[in-house]
Amino acid sequence: xxxxxxxxxxxxxxxxxxxxxxxxxxxxxxxxxxxxxxxxxxxxxxxxxxxxxxxxxxxxxxxxxxxxxxxxxxxx
Numbered sequence: 001x002x003x004x005x006x007x008x009x010x011x012x013x014x015x016x017x018x019x020x021x022x023x024x025x026x027x028x029x030x031x032x033x034x035x036x037x038x039x040x041x042x043x044x045x046x047x048x049x050x051x052x053x054x055x056x057x058x059x060x061x062x063x064x065x066x067x068x069x070x071x072x073x074x075x076x
Contacts, residue, residue, distance in 0.1 A: 004031075011068050026065055034071050 014020045025075050032046045057074040064071060 008065070010052065018059065023065060027069065030064060037054050038076055 004024070004027055006037055008023065012023060014023065031044075033044055035044055059074050062071045062073070063069070
């Protein structure tokens with residue numbers, strides 16, 4: 001819960017209940033399907049371990065919630 005507050009809610013102005021639900025749903029999806037976790041050897045809870053990174057891989061960044069969250073993905 002502290003991570004959600006520090007990473008998202010401390011940086012976002014919530015305007016109403018619907019907005020809060022949208023922001024929390026987007027964070028939950030990011031947290032469970034993309035964000036790496038040290039205890040899982042850099043895997044996300046709902047995703048298998050990532051493949052080893054090659055030196056020539058290209059990385060793309062996707063911004064979520066107006067740039068409050070950044071997701072990085074390696075592409076071939």
